[in-house]
Amino acid sequence: MCNTSLHAFLEALPKAEHHMHLEGSLEPELLFELAAKNDITLPSSDPAFASPECLRKRYENFQNLDDFLSYYYIGMSVLIDKADFEALAYAYFAKAASQNVRHAEVFFDPQAHASRGVELSTIVESFSRAQERAAVDFGMTTKLIMCLLRHLPLYEAMEMFSQARDGGYYANGTLAGVGMDSSEAPFPPPLWKDLYDVAKELDIRRTIHAGEEGPPLYVSQALDILDVERIDHGVRALTEGDDALVARLASSKTLLTLCPLSNVRLNCIDSIDSFPLRRLINSGIRFSINSDDPAYFGGYILENYCALQDAFNLSIRDWEAIAKGAVLGSWCTEERKEQLLIEIKDVADKWSRESEKE
Template sequence: MCKSPLHNFLASLPKAEHHIHLEGSLEPELLFSLAAKNNITLPVSTDASFASPASLRKRYSAFANLDDFLAYYYIGMSVLLHAADFEALAYAYFAKAAAQNVRHAEVFFDAQAHTRRGVALETVVDSFKKAQVRAEKDFGVSSELIMCLLRHLPLSSALDTFGLARGKGYFRDGTLRGMGMDSSEVPFPPPMWTELYEAAREEGIRTTCHAGEEGPPGYVSQALDLLGVQRIDHGVRALVDGDDALVARLAASKTLLTMCPLSNVKLNCISSMSEFPLRRLLDAGVRFSINSDDPAYFGGYILENYCALQETFGLSIRDWEMIAKGAIMGSWCTEERIAKLLVEVEDVVEEWARQFEEQ
């Protein structure tokens, strides 16, 4: 818990999350439980970190870079085999998110990481959908599912997986709200994926792309110009190293950046929380949201990210109102849902603003 006087306000503030990998919410305890249930042997003989949930969590605190993290990320998801596993994973995230007052979540999953292990796409998607329905009923959390494709695999694999999802009607019926791309960034720049994104545009599918996490600001421009994405996941290098013209372009276009502060620090994309470009985002009027990325690996869900920024930058209630509303307005849910969530934010902000005025 942060020591800021605004902690309870941050906890109560209605939140929208747009950058959460469901596989990245696989806590070590659930990982070990599913490994035992599914007779999966974890590589403890070559990596002592897998001796226990505690030792694995300790290893997660010291990633050298993105690829170091991804090695553990892919080992972790190997324990997910059956429909019940995927549903349990997603529902556990929604329960945690609801406890931190996430009111709307747009969640990623890595389709190829499962289909290439022999798990059917419908097993993954239909199980996540069941968890979404349960979460809306149990917690009032609305959600959208976004299929991410993996940069480190060939374009042909991405096209095949995209075609499989399209053929099953998942985009047409709204089961999948959009398509994104993640995994190793630097060796696989946006121009490699123009054919994939052209196919998505032809189908009228909303798209996003991880860009500018470890890659240079130019990757953000390429994702916008060559891939035609409506959203940028991360984009931190564009705000730390990018020129004013790029920042102004992001602000003018109202392109949502899905920012992940704890992740950026854990993966050494920025040297410390103080380097996170929060003031530049706010001063330039760039629309962004604050997200947890892979919370089981990076030591914090969305509230912990909010608190880390508050302790570093000392934001006001009105600053947080701007952040919360910007995130909601950048969501891919219905206009009716957006309007309702904006009212919820206003109600909480006004309540807490009065409390501080009375002190």
């Protein structure tokens, strides 16, 4: 946790999270528990799977995105039935609520489960039950975004998207949008134009992981060719000096969903000090701070906030602006946005008054 006087304020600050993979919140203890329950054999040749503690230690030393993904997909293999998926999602919502996340828009990867015979309906209905419980138990609003996997053939992504569409999950609001993740560099945006064109025709919200591995051009192509409304990551556009793209993102108010601890763990940046926070603030880009895959990257949303505070020593008003920008970029209702903006202002005003007294 952060070592500054603002730690308690950061805990109290209402938060919106937009970049969190539910499968990425699978803590090692739950992974081992579900593996035993479902009779899943974990790789005995890998010493990381000797215990939850060994696995967590291994997570501290990913070499790159693909190294992480190899463990990520092994972890997914323990998720089999409805109870597993509901337990996974509810555990995240409970943790997020404890860090005062008031609205969460979360990803899931159905293709990775379909290859093991898990039906889309099993996943979506289980996550929906967890969402309903989170609304009752924590007063949290949530949205579910289906992500498709770039390293798999386009026709498989189209089939999964069609299942979701034909199953009525978009029409009834169960799914809030479509995104795309997994390995980035070898799979440029033009490959996915047909899929995103269909989503746009159906008025489905669209986002994509871009600018984590790939260069700023990847982000530009996602905007120009796929007409996405949001960029998940985009950090390389800010660290590699693409001024025109930065100006474009700022003027369009395209939300960047950034993940500082993830960027460090995956060697996208050298350290938290290298995270382009000042450029984000000074350029006027709308962004949110998120946890990505918190079980793998060393922290949930509050840990990401605290890491940035330790590195950049922001003010209460800086954090108020960041929190408000995250809400404004959300896909919740305007009424919910107004409610959250009031909550943020109230907390910021309270802590600002108290700090003035000191």
